[in-house]
Amino acid sequence: MPDRHGLSLPGRRPKDVLAARASGRLPPAQGVYDTKALTEDNELTLALKHLHYRIVAPSRATMTAEVMETWRALAKQRLRWKRGALENLIDYGLTRYTAEGWARQVVAFLGASVSAAYVGSVIWFLAAGSGMRIAPFWIAFTGFYAIERAITVKSRGWRVSVASMLVLPEWCYDLFLQGVHVRALADTALRRDRSW
Secondary structure, three states: OEOOOOOEOOOOHHHHHHHHHHHOOOOOOOOOOOOOOOOHHHHHHHHHHHOOOOOOOOOOOOOOOOOOOOHHHHHHHHHHHHHHHHHHHHHHOOOOOOHHHHHHHHHHHHHHHHHHHHHHHHHHHHHOOOOOOOOHHHHHHHHHHHHHHHHHOHHHOHHHHHHHOOHHHHHHHHHHHHHHHHHHHHHHHOOOOOOO
8 A cells, every 4th residue: 555655554554553543542543644743654653663563674775854955944844843743742642662752852852941041041141241251061061062063973074073063053053953843842732733
């Protein structure tokens, strides 16, 4: 049974998913794919895992995503991904198959909180007129961040690794993505309209 992406679910899997949706073992949807979900592929993966299917890919399989050419397009793409993943997790609750996703949500929220505290403290010191003073904690935090960035991209070569240690450009990009994550949390909590 090919889907709109040209993928197929051989054997009984589509019937199993439909039966589990109808019986309430899985969140409801109007078919195998939940077309209301922003991340229907993630939702179907969770459905299959909850039916105890093992998700495998060929060892040479790779994943690519289109590069967004504007900040607005990037924000729209990431907002859909983040909100969709969060809504999928809410639909399935906390299970052995969603625990990793929930942990990632918590880590992302903590990261955004730390960044907000850092930016807030800088603004507060500047606004208070007390000037900037060097705080060992934030120096250590910045050093840790620079090293983590370098390790993350080390497979791309030493030049990219060194460039990533220039904390400011990478940090601005991360702040942008963290802002999108906070927006996804707010949109989900406030049940704002979703769009592709």
